Every structure is written in structure tokens, then in C-alpha cells.
Amino acid sequence: MAKKDKDIFDRIMSAKIWGPLGPFYFKNKEVLLYLLFGGLTTVVSIASYYVAYKICGINVLIANIISWVFAVTFAYITNKIWVFDSETNNFKEVLGEIFKFYTGRLATLVVEEVIILVFDTLLHFNSMLVKLVAQIIVIVLNYIVSKLFVFKKKEA
Template structure:
């Protein structure tokens, strides 16, 4: 059983309690999609600001937006989505390094999609960023579930 948090308490209250059973059965995926959506917003908005407003190169703007998004995603995934039980500095460091390592892999995937979409397909940079983010969100969930937070088991 996971530790009850804000979202659990929210689904105990009316009118949300009609969805409580569904929420409890699909909690991890729903929270991942919720925080993934927020991470998506952090990533795309910061990318658009760096790329369109600041006039940065698309790939450099993407790296800066990636840093902000990954920091946000690690914190939310650790606390709410996967409810990591690691508390020792060493285990948290290993968890963090594996999380960031997985995100570096998907950054490379995203950079390739941006490069091809903008340079060869001549598509709008922000539109290509949105498409790349969809691919990255799916890959990030798989990496987090199978490699980063895999040791998290139900604790009674």
C-alpha cells in the first residue's frame, strides 16, 4: 500500500469520490500522465521562450528546456508517481543518476527528432517539439518504471 497523499485525499471527497475506485486501480499511470502533462508544459513553454523569445538555436534551447523539465519530472516522479522509498544519500544518488541517465537517452532521441523535423522536413520548431515530447513521455515512463523506480514495492 502506498502512503496517502493529496491526490488520495482529493478522491475521498465529493464529487471526486465517484472516481476513487478507478483512480486507485490506475493511480500510477494517472499520476504519471498528470505530472507528465505538467512536465510537457514546462518543457514546451520554456523551449518556446528560449527558441522564439530569446532567439536561441533550436537544439540549444531544447537542452535548456530539458534541464528544467527533468528537474521538475524527477521531483514529481519520486514523490507522487512512484513514491520512492529510498532515503539514504547513496540510494537517492543512484536513483537520481539512473533517472537523469534515462532522460539523457531520451534527450538524444528528442534532439534527433528536432534536427530532422526542422532541418530536413522544414517543419515549425515548436510543432516538432510537441511531437517529440509525445515520443519522449512514453519512453520516459518505460525507463522510469523498468529501470529507475523498479525497486519500489508495495509496503504494508
């Protein structure tokens, strides 16, 4: 199989202005892009959670599920295209990948919901702080699930 063209991040990091950061990027590309898009996914999650919970007045647990739908959709697209550079050959493979991705994220949603239930609903900690801490835990768990189960490199 022919090597794919460089993506936008590869082209940016190939510029001479980055100096020694370029080799560091290429050596750690997957983790760095995962952290970038994980951070952006967190922004999507927290922003949609804020709108649902604080502005619309939706129950904290339901607001979290709404934010999950937005965040997971954003994460799937960015993880497939840039982080794990996943290639699928047909619609059936795409559906299988989507199913595994959302199932993995559903498992980590349960972890997040338990954290929110315990620390926000039962112990009355600050809702936004609890959401932020839960997101950090979820980002780590999601990377492990994506790397090991969803976007595994195909055997040649």
C-alpha cells in the same frame, strides 16, 4: 513497514463528490499521476523551449537542451514523490536514483534531438509542432524507463 499516509491526490480522490471516479483513480493511480505530471513536464519543457528559442533567439537544438534541464528536474521531483512513491534510505541511494533518472532522460533526449534535427532543421516543419510531437513520444519512453529501471519497487 507501515503503510504511508495518503498523499494529497489520495485525499482529494477519496472525497465522496468523485463517486465512481475514486475507485478508478486508485486502481490506475500511477498511470494517471504519470500522465498528469507528464503533461505538466511537457508544459515546463515547451514553455522553457519557447523562451529560449523564440524570445532569446538561442539555436533550436541548444534551446531544446535548456528546456530538457528544466523539464527533467521537474519530472524527477514529481515522479519520485507522487508517481512512483520512491523511498530512498540515504544520500547514496538518492544519488543513484538521480543518476539513473537523468541517464534515462538523456537517452530519450537523444531521441528528441534526432526528431527535431530531422523534422525541424532538415525538413523545415513547424518547430513548435515538431517539439509537441517529440514530447509525446518522449513521455511514453520516459515512463517505460522510469518504471523498469529507475523507480523499481524494492524486493521485500
